[in-house]
Amino acid sequence: xxxxxxxxxxxxxxxxxxxxxxxxxxxxxxxxxxxxxxxxxxxxxxxxxxxxxxxxxxxxxxxxxxxxxxxxxxxxxxxxxxxxxxxxxxxxxxxxxxxxxxxxxxxxxxxxxxxxxxxxxxxxxxxxxxxxxxxxxxxxxxxxxxxxxxxxxxxxxxxxxxxxxxxxxxxxxxxxxxxxxxxxxxxxxxxxxxxxxxxxxxxxxxxxxxxxxxxxxxxxxxxxxxxxxxxxxxxxxxxxxxxxxxxxxxxxxxxxxxxxxxxxxxxxxxxxxxxxxxxxxxxxxxxxxxxxxxxxxxxxxxxxxxxxxxxxxxxxxxxxxxxxxxxxxxxxxxxxxxxxxxxxxxxxxxxxxxxxxxxxxxxxxxxxxxxxxxxxxxxxxxxxxxxxxxxxxxxxxxxxxxxxxxxxxxxxxxxxxxxxxxxxxxxxxxxxxxxxxxxxxxxxxxxxxxxxxxxxxxxxxxxxxxxxxxxxxxxxxxxxxxxxxxxxxxxxxxxxxxxxxxxxxxxxxxxxxxxxxxxxxxxxxxxxxxxxxxxxxxxxxxxxxxxxxxxxxxxxxxxxxxxxxxxxxxxxxxxxxxxxxxxxxxxxxxxxxxxxxxxxxxxxxxxxxxxxxxxxxxxxxxxxxxxxxxxxxxxxxxxxxxxxxxxxxxxxxxxxx
Numbered sequence: 001x002x003x004x005x006x007x008x009x010x011x012x013x014x015x016x017x018x019x020x021x022x023x024x025x026x027x028x029x030x031x032x033x034x035x036x037x038x039x040x041x042x043x044x045x046x047x048x049x050x051x052x053x054x055x056x057x058x059x060x061x062x063x064x065x066x067x068x069x070x071x072x073x074x075x076x077x078x079x080x081x082x083x084x085x086x087x088x089x090x091x092x093x094x095x096x097x098x099x100x101x102x103x104x105x106x107x108x109x110x111x112x113x114x115x116x117x118x119x120x121x122x123x124x125x126x127x128x129x130x131x132x133x134x135x136x137x138x139x140x141x142x143x144x145x146x147x148x149x150x151x152x153x154x155x156x157x158x159x160x161x162x163x164x165x166x167x168x169x170x171x172x173x174x175x176x177x178x179x180x181x182x183x184x185x186x187x188x189x190x191x192x193x194x195x196x197x198x199x200x201x202x203x204x205x206x207x208x209x210x211x212x213x214x215x216x217x218x219x220x221x222x223x224x225x226x227x228x229x230x231x232x233x234x235x236x237x238x239x240x241x242x243x244x245x246x247x248x249x250x251x252x253x254x255x256x257x258x259x260x261x262x263x264x265x266x267x268x269x270x271x272x273x274x275x276x277x278x279x280x281x282x283x284x285x286x287x288x289x290x291x292x293x294x295x296x297x298x299x300x301x302x303x304x305x306x307x308x309x310x311x312x313x314x315x316x317x318x319x320x321x322x323x324x325x326x327x328x329x330x331x332x333x334x335x336x337x338x339x340x341x342x343x344x345x346x347x348x349x350x351x352x353x354x355x356x357x358x359x360x361x362x363x364x365x366x367x368x369x370x371x372x373x374x375x376x377x378x379x380x381x382x383x384x385x386x387x388x389x390x391x392x393x394x395x396x397x398x399x400x401x402x403x404x405x406x407x408x409x410x411x412x413x414x415x416x417x418x419x420x421x422x423x424x425x426x427x428x429x430x431x432x433x434x435x436x437x438x439x440x441x442x443x444x445x446x447x448x449x450x451x452x453x454x455x456x457x458x459x460x461x462x463x464x465x466x467x468x469x470x471x472x473x474x475x476x477x478x479x480x481x482x483x484x485x486x487x488x489x490x491x492x493x494x495x496x497x498x499x500x501x502x503x504x505x506x507x508x509x510x511x512x513x514x515x516x517x518x519x520x521x522x523x524x525x526x527x528x529x530x531x532x533x534x535x536x537x538x539x540x541x542x543x544x545x546x547x548x549x550x551x552x553x554x555x556x557x558x559x560x561x562x563x564x565x566x567x568x569x570x571x572x573x574x575x576x577x578x579x580x581x582x583x584x585x586x587x588x589x590x591x592x593x594x595x596x597x598x599x600x601x602x603x604x605x606x607x608x609x610x611x612x613x614x615x616x617x618x619x620x621x622x623x624x625x626x627x628x629x630x631x632x633x634x635x636x637x638x639x640x641x642x643x644x645x646x647x648x649x650x651x652x653x654x655x656x657x
Contacts, residue, residue, distance in 0.1 A: 233283075245291075
């Protein structure tokens with residue numbers, strides 16, 4: 001058993017057919033990948049190489065692939081019907097056949113031989129964003145170095161094919177390979193300098209139904225074009241982009257478009273020229289349109305020069321304030337990429353109000369599986385329960401279908417340029433994701449983006465069985481670990497919606513005031529009497545960015561969900577929660593509970609010695625031991641800070657320093 005293959009870890013099955021015949025008349029790169037995958041899987045599972053033929057006999061397993069352009073499940077959906085000895089996979093396109101094949105193999109690996117699977121993707125675009133730099137480093141990367149870049153060169157290796165296989169198996173259909181902060185020679189990815197390896201890489205992705213995207217630097221006309229401006233309304237700038245974009249689309253097959261971070265955290269953008277985000281995005285989109293290309297424009301735009309003394313300016317407001325006035329101005333091949341919350345991938349945030357505010361603009365939901373603020377793949381933190389909550393949030397945007405899942409799938413407004421994207425968690429570590437259990441977030445994001453109705457529990461169960469095998473004890477323990485991990489991490493780090501109590505810059509480990517008096521706008525406003533940020537109309541006014549009844553719900557202490565209470569309100573430590581505990585006692589209790597749950601996860605993993613492949617067991621054991629100790633550090637530093645700040649004793653008399 002080897003975990004370098006992640007969940008494509010095909011094990012020998014007990015029952016093996018004598019022969020396997022496969023009928024697949026399709027041709028082309030994706031059809032070739034289907035044949036290759038079937039050979040890999042069937043030889044590993046059954047010790048039988050498939051015969052690609054249109055006829056069989058009674059002793060053979062017969063697998064038929066049928067592609068019809070008028071199929072009811074479309075180009076990416078599929079219908080799989082299996083009875084003992086015969087399986088059919090149908091779709092309206094080869095990508096659907098590929099996804100149906102992987103779904104079929106999953107069921108076979110779980111010992112199922114009679115089943116029907118019918119699925120149309122929930123989201124048109126299901127994407128991964130890499131924050132990889134050309135020197136080989138990864139910004140917010142916790143799994144080693146990049147497998148796309150090294151020493152300012154694009155690297156094309158067999159690992160990239162393995163990666164394409166892995167993400168295609170869960171339905172990912174788009175990848176942006178370079179950091180949204182496009183610095184140094186990365187700006188030249190849109191030039192001839194890197195063309196040859198990018199063509200190779202794009203061909204690999206094409207064979208698995210994945211479109212290639214690149215992040216671009218908005219100031220490229222100045223940085224690599226020799227101009228004295230990057231004004232999107234300047235004709236010289238327009239001419240530069242017309243030529244560059246045409247060259248990229250005409251030179252790189254299977255190219256999907258561009259991702260742009262502009263006017264945020266020091267990155268250049270249209271604001272420098274008195275232009276709007278719509279001006280900048282639409283200029284790029286105009287030149288991408290003839291090629292069917294799209295421009296994905298990130299909404300993570302805020303003033304990072306905030307004065308901590310200013311209690312009215314609110315970073316949480318910035319995304320909405322910067323974009324809501326331009327609803328309807330963006331071209332139809334522009335998509336606004338909106339983070340799940342208004343701040344920055346904290347362990348608990350409210351859903352971004354732009355999702356309920358924009359009604360004439362394409363939108364994508366952006367989440368982060370890289371765990372920047374949720375343990376950095378040193379702590380296990382299974383994020384699918386969080387994502388499920390986000391997708392089911394009702395925006396009350398005035399339509400019958402008003403959840404986040406409805407909006408980003410296109411059901412609400414009938415658009416097709418929409419979907420979900422995750423900042424991914426992979427690197428060149430042997431196990432892909434640093435922590436073996438962090439792969440559940442990568443697998444889970446793909447599965448959830450493909451089918452937003454799946455539960456976090458079902459996704460976890462499937463991932464465990466595909467990765468570790470069918471042992472019941474392993475399934476029970478790992479599932480228990482995954483499902484308790486996000487609540488546990490929240491307990492020992494961030495109470496009641498307060499985030500950011502982390503070490504500046506690295507974002508790992510506790511530092512209660514690390515960001516409290518700085519320019520980044522990430523405050524908890526704790527003092528001797530209480531804690532929290534007043535975001536009601538009497539405070540920063542942020543709650544008014546939501547539609548009713550959400551705006552009133554958040555603004556009222558009595559109706560505000562308590563897990564977000566301190567995000568929306570500055571409250572006294574003595575305030576009594578619905579549990580009957582005061583806020584300060586809740587802080588003490590949850591931090592002790594979270595540390596105890598980290599110990600419990602360690603104990604559950606230790607019970608699996610001898611049941612999990614030894615290298616994986618030891619590698620993961622070391623991570624759990626580190627997490628248990630680090631959770632105590634979080635507990636003691638947070639509790640000590642608030643004990644000294646509030647002068648309120650712990651009712652249970654536990655050790656607080």
